[in-house]
Amino acid sequence: AQSVTQLGSHVSVSEGALVLLRCNYSSSVPPYLFWYVQYPNQGLQLLLKYTSAATLVKGINGFEAEFKKSETSFHLTKPSAHMSDAAEYFCAVSDKGGSEKLVFGKGTKLTVNP
Amino acid sequence: DAGVTQSPTHLIKTRGQQVTLRCSPISGHKSVSWYQQVLGQGPQFIFQYYEKEERGRGNFPDRFSARQFPNYSSELNVNALLLGDSALYLCASSPDRVSPLHFGNGTRLTVT
Numbered sequence: 360a361q362s363v364t365q366l367g368s369h370v371s372v373s374e375g376a377l378v379l380l381r382c383n384y385s386s387s388v389p390p391y392l393f394w395y396v397q398y399p400n401q402g403l404q405l406l407l408k409y410t411s412a413a414t415l416v417k418g419i420n421g422f423e424a425e426f427k428k429s430e431t432s433f434h435l436t437k438p439s440a441h442m443s444d445a446a447e448y449f450c451a452v453s454d455k456g457g458s459e460k461l462v463f464g465k466g467t468k469l470t471v472n473p
Numbered sequence: 474d475a476g477v478t479q480s481p482t483h484l485i486k487t488r489g490q491q492v493t494l495r496c497s498p499i500s501g502h503k504s505v506s507w508y509q510q511v512l513g514q515g516p517q518f519i520f521q522y523y524e525k526e527e528r529g530r531g532n533f534p535d536r537f538s539a540r541q542f543p544n545y546s547s548e549l550n551v552n553a554l555l556l557g558d559s560a561l562y563l564c565a566s567s568p569d570r571v572s573p574l575h576f577g578n579g580t581r582l583t584v585t
Binding site: 363393395400401402403404405408449451455456457458459460461462463464465466 | 477504506508513514515516517518521528529531563565567569570571572573574575576577578579
């Protein structure tokens with residue numbers, strides 16, 4: 360069975376500081392990995408996806424994530440936080456592709472302080 | 474282009490009642506998935522439909538059912554509502570079974 364663990368339910372950074380959101384996964388087959396963002400009272404928006412083409416994946420809004428098989432990790436980073444980045448972030452894994460039975464982590468709420 | 478639309482946006486029901494949630498996918502998208510997001514948790518997979526057939530089902534009781542119509546819209550039905558069914562129900566669509574999901578804003582269901 361697949362699973363995702365997001366370390367830290369809440370992360371707080373200052374505007375302009377590095378954002379690092381941690382995600383570790385468990386999968387018996389090569390995984391498809393995703394990061395989604397959820398703003399208050401909205402659905403989820405895809406930030407980026409890993410599908411084995413490249414280990415460093417660039418997404419929207421300046422976010423990127425690196426797939427590390429040896430560490431079973433897929434951490435999300437952004438060099439400089441903006442106030443607009445404040446939201447909840449979800450890591451997800453699938454063993455079948457982009458839309459089949461995603462297994463989500465519990466989420467990390469990012470707060471950006473001025 | 475219009476995104477995934479869900480109706481209603483909010484709903485209050487009483488224990489034991491039945492509820493139907495509706496979803497219209499992005500035009501051209503043939504796959505629709507349903508997820509339940511309990512407050513403070515990540516979304517949990519309920520169903521996926523592709524070309525009007527059920528392609529996957531999560532670990533939910535038989536009180537949960539869904540269907541997809543010829544125009545690819547979908548309904549999620551929940552019978553005999555329990556307090557624990559209170560959640561944000563998210564619908565997502567994709568053009569096929571492998572492309573990433575596009576989520577709607579959800580239906581907030583409160584069971585009292």
